[in-house]
Amino acid sequence: AQSVTQPDIHITVSEGASLELRCNYSYGATPYLFWYVQSPGQGLQLLLKYFSGDTLVQGIKGFEAEFKRSQSSFNLRKPSVHWSDAAEYFCAVGASTDSWGKLQFGAGTQVVVTP
């Protein structure tokens, strides 16, 4: 069965500093990988996705993620964090063999941005 692990429950970063959020997955076949962001009281917004091809993917709001098959990782990065990036971030994996489009979500990483 597929699984997703986000090792960091909580990260504090200064505004203007770089941010990296870790995501590790466990899945035997080709995974489809996603990062979502959730602001307080809101639903989840898709930041970026990886299906195939270039392992460095660009997303919205200046985020990027790199797929590393050898490490079973899909880490999210942003070079310079803005106060508006404070939110909870979720990594999700989908199975290429699942035609119903179900996703497995990680537990989330809460990001706090300090002045």
Add this chain to the structure above:
Amino acid sequence: ETGVTQTPRHLVMGMTNKKSLKCEQHLGHNAMYWYKQSAKKPLELMFVYNFKEQTENNSVPSRFSPECPNSSHLFLHLHTLQPEDSALYLCASSQGRDSFPYEQYFGPGTRLTVT
């Protein structure tokens, strides 16, 4: 209206009440999902509908009853809930079965409190 909408945004109900949550997607998608989001826990997939066919019921108690009359609308009927059912209920949609990519688009959620 655009994207995925959910009503009501907030709901307080007693344990003996009957209420319904509504979700509507304006994206032309064919698959819809109900998730439960509780504090400090990963998103729990409750139900999946694909072309109005229910595919998933992840051991969800019978006090939750889904209904999908068409590919644009999804309901979650609630009755005799327990306090532990208090959570944020999220609806999502995607293009549907065998239509990759199938990233999910989320509504803002309904914050349910059971008293």
